[in-house]
Amino acid sequence: MxxxxxxxxxxxxxxxxxxxxxxxxxxxxxxxxxxxxxxxxxxxxxxxxxxxxxxxxxxxxxxxxxxxxxxxxxxxxxxxxxxxxxxxxxxxxxxxxxxxxxxxxxxxxxxxxxxxxxxxxxxxxxxxxxxxxxxxxxxxxxxxxxxxxxxxxxxxxxxxxxxxxxxxxxxxxxxxxxxxxxxxxxxxxxxxxxxxxxxxxxxxxxxxxxxAPPHRATLAYALTRAFAYGQSPSQMAADRGDWPGVIKWMLVGAAQAAIWGAASLVFAMLRHPGRAQVYDRCARGLGKLLWTRRFEPKLYGAAMLSRGG
Known part of the structure; x- marks a missing residue:
């Protein structure tokens, strides 16, 4: 079959x-x-x-x-x-x-x-x-x-x-x-x-x-995608028409961005080996907060062609 x-x-x-x-x-x-x-x-x-x-x-x-x-x-x-x-x-x-x-x-x-x-x-x-x-x-x-x-x-x-x-x-x-x-x-x-x-x-x-190809296996690319992933809970709530849910996720994102943003500064100054994960959490928090289409990074389609795939 x-x-x-x-x-x-x-x-x-x-x-x-x-x-x-x-x-x-x-x-x-x-x-x-x-x-x-x-x-x-x-x-x-x-x-x-x-x-x-x-x-x-x-x-x-x-x-x-x-x-x-x-x-x-x-x-x-x-x-x-x-x-x-x-x-x-x-x-x-x-x-x-x-x-x-x-x-x-x-x-x-x-x-x-x-x-x-x-x-x-x-x-x-x-x-x-x-x-x-x-x-x-x-x-x-x-x-x-x-x-x-x-x-x-x-x-x-x-x-x-x-x-x-x-x-x-x-x-x-x-x-x-x-x-x-x-x-x-x-x-x-x-x-x-x-x-x-x-x-x-x-x-x-x-x-x-x-x-992951070399041009994607970079911290900058990963954090851009982390921001886009962070947008997802807020966007999915908006797609459902769940506006209290959107507000909840924006508040969560604001708290995450504040907490992990401060931690990012400390980890960066200390050059802590785990600092990339802290940057990632900050980026995802910002994504929940800045979830509208205006802030969506372009990662696929014609954008991929301009970057060479």
């Missing part, structure tokens, strides 16, 4: 894309479940086409190539969905590589929990020259969770997920293209699912490695 499509959006990362696709080809326990690997090329120039063609000829499962020339994370995900009618959708990013039991573990957890969306753990990998920020960046690009499968109230990003299409991905374009450059399209999708009574699960053994 081939009922799973693995969707891999990509933007000018040929080495990462090949690593990601080959890690799906290596899913020995779940190969018979894979209807297709869908590579969504989000480069206006269609640069991934030759690689996709080569991989198609080498793979043990069908590979579909989709060109989505308008850069944007939501556009790419929607294009991948449009290319398949599989009832189960697994998302893997082009900077990730799945462990050999990744898909089997996601499918097992879905049966156990009945969740509409399953999240899996991630090991962050950074270049060897990351220096004193190495431990922080590995945690930042990673994802930790419970040691056992189960339902969860903790929401994460789309990378390393399995979704039940009928319940979690309604309509032909469930990801909001207004979020193409800022990200957060997954937060908006999951907020709507939560309002509908959807369930979220954790697949403890569905490991992937995420390889």
């Amino acid at each position: 081939r009922d799973v499509a693995v969707v891999i959006p990509t933007l000018r990362r040929p080495e990462g894309l090949e690593r990601a696709v080959r890690s799906v080809f290596a899913q020995a326990e779940a190969l018979e479940r894979i209807a297709a690997v869908v590579v969504v090329d989000n480069d206006p120039d269609g640069s991934a086409a030759p690689l996709a063609e080569r991989l198609r000829s080498q793979g043990p499962v069908p590979l579909a190539y989709v060109h989505a020339p308008i850069p944007g994370v939501a556009t790419a995900r929607n294009a991948g969905l449009a290319a398949t009618d599989a009832p189960l959708i697994a998302f893997l990013d082009d900077d990730e590589a799945a462990s050999p039991r990744w898909l089997a573990a996601l499918l097992e957890a879905q049966v156990q929990t009945g969740a509409d969306v399953l999240f899996g753990p991630i090991r962050g990998r950074v270049p060897d020259d990351a220096g004193w920020t190495t431990a922080y960046l590995e945690r930042f690009f990673g994802r930790q969770g419970p040691l056992r499968n189960g339902l969860t109230d903790d929401l994460h990003g789309c990378g390393n997920t399995l979704m039940v299409r009928q319940t979690a991905l309604p309509g032909p374009a469930p990801f909001d293209v207004a979020m193409n450059e800022t990200g957060g399209e997954d937060d908006r999708l999951f907020t709507a699912l939560m309002k509908r009574g959807g369930r979220f699960g954790w697949a403890a053994d569905a490991w992937v490695d995420e390889f």
Whole structure:
């Protein structure tokens, strides 16, 4: 029963894309479940086409190539969905590589929990020259969770997920293209699912490695994304129309920014080895406080092209 499509959006990362696709080809326990690997090329120039063609000829499962020339994370995900009618959708990013039991573990957890969306753990990998920020960046690009499968109230990003299409991905374009450059399209999708009574699960053994490229494995980039992550609780409350919740999160953010901002000054003066984590907490507090679209950093889509991916 081939009922799973693995969707891999990509933007000018040929080495990462090949690593990601080959890690799906290596899913020995779940190969018979894979209807297709869908590579969504989000480069206006269609640069991934030759690689996709080569991989198609080498793979043990069908590979579909989709060109989505308008850069944007939501556009790419929607294009991948449009290319398949599989009832189960697994998302893997082009900077990730799945462990050999990744898909089997996601499918097992879905049966156990009945969740509409399953999240899996991630090991962050950074270049060897990351220096004193190495431990922080590995945690930042990673994802930790419970040691056992189960339902969860903790929401994460789309990378390393399995979704039940009928319940979690309604309509032909469930990801909001207004979020193409800022990200957060997954937060908006999951907020709507939560309002509908959807369930979220954790697949403890569905490991992937995420390889941060050098231009992302920096403190500046991580803190910019930490600020964006901090915006999420306030934005999700606003999307629900929960204005008391927005005020609550803004107050939490103000307190966090004040406390961790003061701590950041002290840790910076002492050159404390754990100072990056303190900066991160301050950035997330500021994000809760400054949550409106005006303050959203542009990290994806055309912004990625301008930075070289």
